[in-house]
Amino acid sequence: MKMKKFVxxxxxxxxxxxxxxxGSSASTSTGSTSxxxxxxxxxxxxxxxxxxxxxxxxxTLDPALNSTVDGANTIITIFEPLLLINENNEVxxxxxxxxxxxxxxxxxxxxxxxxxxWSDGSDLTAKDFEYSLKRLADPATAAPYxxxxxxxxxxxxxxxxxxxxxxxxxxxxxxxxxxxxxxxxDGKTLTIVLSYPCSYFDKLAAxxxxxxxxxxxxxxxxxxxxxxxxxxxxxxxxxxTEWVPSxxxxxxxxxxxxxxxxxxxxxxxxxxxxxLEDSSAAYAAYNTGEALLIKDVPTDEIxxxxxxxxxxxxxxxxxxxxxxxSLNDQRExxxxxxxxxALSLAIDRDYVANVIMQGTYSPAYNxxxxxxxxxxxxxxxxxxxxxxxxYISEDYEANLEEAKALLAEAGYPNGxxxxxxxxxxxxxxxxxxxxxxxxxxxxxxxxxxxxxKVEWSSFTSQRRAGDFDISRNGWLMDYNDAxxxxxxxxxxxxxxxxxxxNPDFDAAIEASKVADKAEHFAKLHEAxxxxxxxxxxxxxxxxxxxxxxxxxxxxxxxxxxxYWYLQYAYVAE
Numbered sequence: 386m387k388m389k390k391f392v393x394x395x396x397x398x399x400x401x402x403x404x405x406x407x408g409s410s411a412s413t414s415t416g417s418t419s420x421x422x423x424x425x426x427x428x429x430x431x432x433x434x435x436x437x438x439x440x441x442x443x444x445t446l447d448p449a450l451n452s453t454v455d456g457a458n459t460i461i462t463i464f465e466p467l468l469l470i471n472e473n474n475e476v477x478x479x480x481x482x483x484x485x486x487x488x489x490x491x492x493x494x495x496x497x498x499x500x501x502x503w504s505d506g507s508d509l510t511a512k513d514f515e516y517s518l519k520r521l522a523d524p525a526t527a528a529p530y531x532x533x534x535x536x537x538x539x540x541x542x543x544x545x546x547x548x549x550x551x552x553x554x555x556x557x558x559x560x561x562x563x564x565x566x567x568x569x570x571d572g573k574t575l576t577i578v579l580s581y582p583c584s585y586f587d588k589l590a591a592x593x594x595x596x597x598x599x600x601x602x603x604x605x606x607x608x609x610x611x612x613x614x615x616x617x618x619x620x621x622x623x624x625x626t627e628w629v630p631s632x633x634x635x636x637x638x639x640x641x642x643x644x645x646x647x648x649x650x651x652x653x654x655x656x657x658x659x660x661l662e663d664s665s666a667a668y669a670a671y672n673t674g675e676a677l678l679i680k681d682v683p684t685d686e687i688x689x690x691x692x693x694x695x696x697x698x699x700x701x702x703x704x705x706x707x708x709x710x711s712l713n714d715q716r717e718x719x720x721x722x723x724x725x726x727a728l729s730l731a732i733d734r735d736y737v738a739n740v741i742m743q744g745t746y747s748p749a750y751n752x753x754x755x756x757x758x759x760x761x762x763x764x765x766x767x768x769x770x771x772x773x774x775x776y777i778s779e780d781y782e783a784n785l786e787e788a789k790a791l792l793a794e795a796g797y798p799n800g801x802x803x804x805x806x807x808x809x810x811x812x813x814x815x816x817x818x819x820x821x822x823x824x825x826x827x828x829x830x831x832x833x834x835x836x837x838k839v840e841w842s843s844f845t846s847q848r849r850a851g852d853f854d855i856s857r858n859g860w861l862m863d864y865n866d867a868x869x870x871x872x873x874x875x876x877x878x879x880x881x882x883x884x885x886x887n888p889d890f891d892a893a894i895e896a897s898k899v900a901d902k903a904e905h906f907a908k909l910h911e912a913x914x915x916x917x918x919x920x921x922x923x924x925x926x927x928x929x930x931x932x933x934x935x936x937x938x939x940x941x942x943x944x945x946x947x948y949w950y951l952q953y954a955y956v957a958e
Contacts, residue, residue: 478645936957
């Protein structure tokens, strides 16, 4: 076994590429976390808390069930996985102080810190991680990230019931204990055996979904364990002490915390999360000083805001992700690739990104966007995709003519006979303006489009269930490997909202799960070729995050994966 030094090297977000791959350097920081903890402590000596808005009421705060950035922003503050990603986008020790990787890349051994505790004061050990990872793999849990997060661990297929690759139906009785995750008897080490070498498994070990949950609490309270402060047990630097649904979550310092974050820099007593979906309400809270940071900025206010680089408080930062449209591939007429292509080609992406989205996003002509690394160090996946050409031409006028021809070929000349379709979106950010644009753009093809505004509380579950015609969607990368985006579209994947299914695509993804770097990326390129030829989803724009933050709020940072880190936050006097 050889020890891997995991503090010195940047995570996959910047793996062997320039910092530009991760946006504006590795992360956007406001108030250097390298400043002394003494300054932060002095600034917060009164014990005053901070209030921020990072999204609406989370669908869930169960790490295994969460599938949204909004939920993850809270989870990363109240839970801690085996490893962490720090303010420099480096992988560092979390609940595990060190780890080892065998020479064949298959066996990962994590060594737990001494004195680990749950927020209720009880002991936390490697056995809690064994339980949590097996729970994640258990199909009864219905974890959206199961395949993405633990699918490379040996025994995963058996844990899932060996689903048929074409139908997704279980062929054996699921056996979560088959997952090769084993805690030592003393609970000090956790050994994970992979079915194939996975170079980014350290990044997965830092992923929110792999945070531990307390078995006794889950078994006692069932699905409700994570819905009230009284039953919520976590292991991060903060814990939940108040939760008023759709109003606020109050986090308080966890007096039992032991982990990878520097406790001397965790100085703010309370963090209040305003659960606001209405961007106007968030903006009002910011302007009154109630909130020191808001993620949801009213888009009509953006032209009047002063950017941070110009001395203002409006921040933008590139993220690794794509705003795309899901079509329900199980419903007519979206079962026809010609229809899907026509709908895609009728979209003026430059107009959407630069006019509707006011230049805060970038037009997307591929699914896998900028900053995602490729096989050769210093190269990018997007630049090498499709022979170096975008899958979707930037010539909108030519695209529109092709869209009309494809629709006619599919049997709907000028939209004749095409059924009325419904576009579903939640009412925040640019989602409804984009929907209204699509209503017009697809109307030019002779298609009638209704817009369905769905409350955020039910939007993701509705979409995941496939209860839609067409829906806005998007994905922020969890680690910098194209597989993280492309695997979403494999048959049976928990995040495959459109239910796209193509055996050739599935085979390419499966063939990419090899140690050979060149072969890995070659198969991922093949997979994207198939997906874009089928137009299994419609890429529209590449994400950037934007937010307002008071100059008085220091010690925070934003990652290229779309997270705001508040562990070291404090108010400067």
